[in-house]
Amino acid sequence: MGDRAYGHVPVLAGRVTALLMPALTASAPGGRPPVLVDATLGRAGHARALLAACPGLVLIGIDADATAIEAGRELAADYPGQVRLAHTSYDQIAAVAADAGYRRVQGVLFDLGVSSPQLDDASRGFSYAQDAPLDMRMDQSRARTAADVVNGYPVSELARVLAEYGEERFARRIAEAVARERAREPVTTTLRLSAIVKDAIPAAARRTGGNPAKRTFQALRIEVNDELGALRRALPAALDLLSPGGRFVALAYHSLEDRLVKRELTARTADPAPPGLPVRAGDMLAGTRPSGTAQAGPLFRLLTRGAERPDDEEVAANPRSASARLRAAERIRPA
Template sequence: MDNTIEPEHTPVLAERVAELLAPALRQTGTARQAVLVDATLGLGGHAERMLTAHPELRLVGLDRDPEALRRATARLAPFGARFTGVHAVYHELPDVLDELGIAAVEGILFDLGVSSMQLDVVDRGFSYARDAPLDMRMDPTTGISAEEVVNTYSVGDLTRILRDYGEERFANRVAKAIVAARGRAPLTSTARLAELVRDAIPAATRKTGGHPAKRAFQALRIEVNGELESLRAALPAAIDALRLGGRLVVMSYHSLEDRMVKRAFAAGASSTSPADLPVELPGTEPVLRLLTRGAETPTEAELTSNPRSASVRLRAVERIREAA
């Protein structure tokens, strides 16, 4: 294993994330230690920045990837007991906080999608650009791999995954090509799968939109890791975990995630009083205040310094009312 701490890793939208979270983490006038949950710790870039900026802050970092957690823990070791790393998926947030004896927190950060480390380590199988075993598990110690998915799922299930998670126009054609190919020999290679997808998509369509296999690889990764199901459970849990005045920041990297975040935030920022009443009923006021106007995108400067930020969409909210 590579033991480097990855100091060159650049977290996405670091300045904006710090700016949005700061008001909730400044516990002026209270003896309570502010707590921030980094629900997708990765290599610890955002966590390091926040711990440095807020000397009294306690940070709980979650990651399902044991190797990412190990590297981040090494990186954040200088902060001592102010950092707690936990091997967990973000939908497990309530259980993590309960086990740590934390009733509520001042801030939560989600930086969704695949991490830089997972893309860069070839044998993890996330990239269509380099040949590797078909794995794609964020936690390689558990769950099904992409190899199992492409070699065992029916045409119908593969079509659904490619269409719903990858927004692939030619989902059925690609699914049929996969099933036909595995009938001759099991699919075990990212390069072979990328080739199959490319050949299944009409030549005229391949000329635009990047690599033809991009959408298929995204869809398989989401299926293997149960990403949308985890996010669907994690968003209400995160909102519930916020103290009054606490803030939640979410960075998404594709439309399915962003749509889910947008709906959850919009629901929390809306009154639940019947629309035809002249006054708002007590206890039906919004629970959240939107901190961003729509989804924020990276600046030109961010894109130049960190090209992997190109598809990011950032949304943030503040808790303005306790639950009824």
């Protein structure tokens, strides 16, 4: 995520707007204004661009970070009556929409991962480049911090987290090094953990791939916030919430997130008819379905071919966009 107020622009803002616009510029059923759920509001960079582009749009902004919700109040003041905010995890998307009075919406946006303001605020403990308490909670009302994981998990469980969520090939070595250090004194700061990780990784492996602590910090952040669990729950709920013609856009920043998005969209856009049938489900959608039979075929169609990546110009303007992967889909019929 990114925001101008913090020296960054929203990632792929133009492309996100172009993909969502067809769904957000048409009236919702019953003549109601179209509704977009920004499920990861952040500092509302995408939300602001979409509200400016789509007059009358109703925006529901969700974020687990209370500071993001507070910033969202400025957006609500600029667009009176059009913005509703919910301080919760985005896997609660269906309940949030229902509480706002909507069973179906016309657009959903996921901008996954940690936001630029969270990275830039050293006190939050997300960055391995600045000294701070090992926190990493997106929702600071939660109890468990990264320090709790680092100091409380058995070596085998800590190694599993680093390998699974950080794709760290030296996970066991790092976990054992952490265990030795925490036995002397609890590991409570970001720079101390970074130093432990660096010393645990062979010198030859440290010469490439950026900061050697990057994968460890990613893994701990995902574990602390249950990011992949929340995404697994949120994806089907978000897609089920869309009305026909509604569109879904997701921005992922590492392969684990992107893999989950890809898997869900692939399943939703697949033709469910068994191969070998004389009439394929796609033919039924084209109007050759026998009279009286149930409608078949995929519920969604892909709007992107594979994962779209930012171009050189985008990366130059916003270096944190470099790892972004964008996928989008449109609902083409009711369930």
